[in-house]
Amino acid sequence: MSQRPFLLAPEPDAPFPPAELALRQPDGLLAVGGDLTLPRLLNAYRGGIFPWFSEGQPLLWWSPDPRMVFRTDRLHLASRFRRGLRRSTWRVRADTAFESVIAECATRPRPGQDGTWITPSMQDAYVALHRAGHAHSIEVFDGARLVGGLYGVAIGRMFFGESMFSADSGGSKVAIAALAHTLHGWGWPLIDAQVENPHLLSLGAERLPRAGFLHQIRGLVDQPEPTAAWTTRFGEFPAARMADATGH
Structure with a gap:
């Protein structure tokens, strides 16, 4: 069964899944969704996670290996x-x-x-x-x-x-x-x-x-x-x- 990224809960302070669970392909993709509010961004960076997506894509969150x-x-x-x-x-x-x-x-x-x-x-x-x-x-x-x-x-x-x-x-x-x-x-x-x-x-x-x-x-x-x-x-x-x- 192929792995899929986690879907984030809508609450800005909802926790991220552990970065260790990020996908191998594409390397480091961990989660989809959420928003770019201050609490969510700070939670992401604290957990070694960052947002990276292009216009028209859903909001994608990453933690690649290696870093x-x-x-x-x-x-x-x-x-x-x-x-x-x-x-x-x-x-x-x-x-x-x-x-x-x-x-x-x-x-x-x-x-x-x-x-x-x-x-x-x-x-x-x-x-x-x-x-x-x-x-x-x-x-x-x-x-x-x-x-x-x-x-x-x-x-x-x-x-x-x-x-x-x-x-x-x-x-x-x-x-x-x-x-x-x-x-x-x-x-x-x-x-x-x-x-x-x-x-x-x-x-x-x-x-x-x-x-x-x-x-x-x-x-x-x-x-x-x-x-x-x-x-x-x-x-x-x-x-x-x-x-x-x-x-x-």
């Missing part, structure tokens, strides 16, 4: 990129342009991808998470122009990355490097990168078996951390600082 993660002390920037970065005049900030970052992630063309999974309903949901102090953006500026960035969800001492973009070459690399460097300083060891792709691997992301990923995040999401905008806590600094803060 792609960054160790915050091991992100890799190539030597040539770091040499150029030392001359950069870009600046890095957090939570000053969240809606612009998510809009860029939604509309930026990507190789081999037709359309976007960051639908208007997804954008609205993550803007609501941001306003509640749970979703954050890292932004790279050239003067007043946004040249790269990323966004994701923070619970306890765990950051669940959602998407990143570059308007200028290297913009997303600076954003993820700045995030990793800052989180390492805060004592946050992991960044969830969800699903494998060559770009993530080139930056030092690694495959973590789902069982190990779930074991690690269960301790991290319960760590006490303030729920608020990161603008002040993250600060603003030159992107050139990342040239000597990363690489192995």
Whole structure:
């Protein structure tokens, strides 16, 4: 008998099935239905689950095996990129342009991808998470122009990355490097990168078996951390600082 994903109950605070029960084919599909309300999204991320669906599809929830993660002390920037970065005049900030970052992630063309999974309903949901102090953006500026960035969800001492973009070459690399460097300083060891792709691997992301990923995040999401905008806590600094803060 073929397996099917679980159908979620309509109540926003209804529990998810354990992520360990996700399907092997398609890899990681766990549940269908529900909504994108704040309680449901926070419950999902706490359980190592995230939403991923295209316009016209039902709402799909995933927990793939293996999981792609960054160790915050091991992100890799190539030597040539770091040499150029030392001359950069870009600046890095957090939570000053969240809606612009998510809009860029939604509309930026990507190789081999037709359309976007960051639908208007997804954008609205993550803007609501941001306003509640749970979703954050890292932004790279050239003067007043946004040249790269990323966004994701923070619970306890765990950051669940959602998407990143570059308007200028290297913009997303600076954003993820700045995030990793800052989180390492805060004592946050992991960044969830969800699903494998060559770009993530080139930056030092690694495959973590789902069982190990779930074991690690269960301790991290319960760590006490303030729920608020990161603008002040993250600060603003030159992107050139990342040239000597990363690489192995």
